[in-house]
Amino acid sequence: MGQFIIEASNIRKKYDDKTVLKDISLQAQRGEAVGLVGVNGCGKSTLLRILAGLSNPSSGEVSLQAGTRMAFIPDRYEKINMTLGKFMEHMYLMETEREGRDRMAHYLHQFHLETMLKTPMKYLSKGTLQKAAVIQALLGKRDLMFLDEPLSGQDTLSQMTLIQELRERKEKGMALIMACHETYLIEELADRIYEIKEGELADGIPYVYGTHRKQCSLLFKPCSRQGVMEILKQCLPEEGWNITDFGTICRIEADTALADKLFGICLEKQWHIVRYEEADET
Incomplete structure (x- = not known):
């Protein structure tokens, strides 16, 4: 694999007679952020799940550097019958290389969830559940993070908090692969942008501003x-x-x-x- 922390080759995904992804290949290095854009239903989430090992491709291969520690922030979180506090404690204890407990308290404060710890998650809003998804992904030490619409439903301050946290981790060498519609996230973090169009990956998208001026x-x-x-x-x-x-x-x-x-x-x-x-x- 050389310098790449993740490398995907000729990824195809079919559901019955419908081909969602067609021979997609991409790579990411440590400290690099790759943005995936495209219309709803183009296959961004499907590709992320395949790259993260949560779904199998119909054909093709995904390779990771040995020992890569990954995290995944989904575009939606299940409304389970568990309080937010118990969920966070459970996720914290699952981490083998976790941040300090004071760091978890810091995230709960930064994302304004301290007053909701006794609330069952089935009663939380989409934006609040998305914050929980973000925090659980930040609790451990990561080399590679997948993000599927991570700003969806979040208030502006929480969006800015997340972007700052991701920027700091990126500077320390964590790679990011992001599927998003928000130009704010793309502009703040992305080093490369790919468009998924009709199941194929189109690179060379002008970064942020376009050309000439x-x-x-x-x-x-x-x-x-x-x-x-x-x-x-x-x-x-x-x-x-x-x-x-x-x-x-x-x-x-x-x-x-x-x-x-x-x-x-x-x-x-x-x-x-x-x-x-x-x-x-x-």
Whole structure:
């Protein structure tokens, strides 16, 4: 396998007469994040489960470096009849190379689950269950983590907490393979992006910004979500920018020529700027 922590070759998956994945091959190195994108039902989750060893391919092979420690964050979690606290304790004790117990308390605090420990998981919301799935994957020391729509249903602060945690682990050498629709996750973490289209893997997708021009990305928190789009349409040209709404936080991607105008709008409307970045399109 050489430098790759995981390598998949010619993966095919068929359900009856329907072929979902067609001869897909990909690799990931330590410290690398690979993003999988595509429309709903294109096979992202199926490929993740095959790579993680949770499902068998119809043909093809997945190879891992010896001793690789893996974790999987599913896109949904079962509503079982067990309190969240007991579940977390059970998952913690299952780990052979676990983080300290104080680390589990830290995650419960960071994801705002401390008050829900006595609640049966069958009564928890999708977003809260997704937080539980995230924490159980973080309890042990990992070399490779698979993430299937990990931000789904989570509040903005929890999304940012997860991304920061993943970034730190990635810098320490953990590899990530992510299936997601959220551009926020892709932009913050992905080193390579692949699109699954009609069962095949299409690489060479421009990373984040596209080609030729210099772009900026502005993450901001408006005082009120009402009227944000109308204000931007009034103040900015019709082309050269787009906005993504994450709930309480929004992100604008635009030509850097519009940066001064964007800062002026935020100052005038008292919108709080969370982060500003520039990047050359490649």
